[in-house]
Amino acid sequence: MTSDQDFAPLFGNAPVMAILRGMGIERSVALAATAWDLGIDSVEIPLQSAEDERALREVARLGEQRGKFVGAGTIISVDQIAVARAAGASYLVSPGLDPEIVRAAQASGIPPLPGVASPSDVQRGVALGLTWLKAFPATWLGADWFRHIRGPFPQVRFVATGGLDASNAARFLDAGVRVVAVGSALEDPTQLAQLAHLLTADDRRTSASSVAGPRARP
Known part of the structure; x- marks a missing residue:
C-alpha cells in the first residue's frame, strides 16, 4: 500500500504543476516539454477520453526519459485506476473526495490526490490517512481560505487548481499552498516569463528559509 507522502518527490521543489486538459497528443507533448524545460517537475493529463489516454501514455513515456512524473486527472471511478496505471501515470487526481477511489488507489500502490x-x-x-489534498476550485475558494484552513490542519499540503495562472499564483503560494496548477499559461510567452520568475522566487524563498528557519508554507 502506498502513502501520499510519495507526493513530495513527485512534485520535487517546484511550486507549480501543469494540467493539460483535452489537448490531444501533439499539443500535450509540446506543452509538457515546455513545462519541463521551465523547471516544472509534474504534469497532469486529465483522463476523459480515448485520446486523453493516448496522450497520457505518450507524455508519461517521454516524462520517464527525462525523470519527470506524469499524473492522470479527473479520476471519478475505480475502473479508471487500472487504465491510468497501464498508461504510465505516477499519481491520480480527482475533482472530489471519494473514499472508495482513495482506498483502491492506495491498495494498488499509486498515490491519490482527491479534491476538497x-x-x-x-x-x-485526513481520516483516510492523506496529507496531500487538491483544493478545487481554488479561485472560488480564494487565497484566504488556505490561511484559515491551515489552523486546524497544519499537516496538510495543498495543491491549488482551478482558475490559476501566472497573474494570481503567487497569492496562493504566499497563503500556504504547496503547489499551484496552471494550464493555458504555458502557451502564453508573457506568462512563461512570469512563471519562470515565480519558480526562481520560490527557490530564493526556500534558500532564505533554510537559513532563517522553517518556511511558513507547509
Whole structure:
C-alpha cells in the first residue's frame, strides 16, 4: 500500500504543476516539454477520453526519459485506476473526495490526490490517512481560505487548481499552498516569463528559509 507522502518527490521543489486538459497528443507533448524545460517537475493529463489516454501514455513515456512524473486527472471511478496505471501515470487526481477511489488507489500502490473544498472534506481526507489534498476550485475558494484552513490542519499540503495562472499564483503560494496548477499559461510567452520568475522566487524563498528557519508554507 502506498502513502501520499510519495507526493513530495513527485512534485520535487517546484511550486507549480501543469494540467493539460483535452489537448490531444501533439499539443500535450509540446506543452509538457515546455513545462519541463521551465523547471516544472509534474504534469497532469486529465483522463476523459480515448485520446486523453493516448496522450497520457505518450507524455508519461517521454516524462520517464527525462525523470519527470506524469499524473492522470479527473479520476471519478475505480475502473479508471487500472487504465491510468497501464498508461504510465505516477499519481491520480480527482475533482472530489471519494473514499472508495482513495482506498483502491492506495491498495494498488499509486498515490491519490482527491479534491476538497471545505473543512469537512479536509477532515475526511485526513481520516483516510492523506496529507496531500487538491483544493478545487481554488479561485472560488480564494487565497484566504488556505490561511484559515491551515489552523486546524497544519499537516496538510495543498495543491491549488482551478482558475490559476501566472497573474494570481503567487497569492496562493504566499497563503500556504504547496503547489499551484496552471494550464493555458504555458502557451502564453508573457506568462512563461512570469512563471519562470515565480519558480526562481520560490527557490530564493526556500534558500532564505533554510537559513532563517522553517518556511511558513507547509
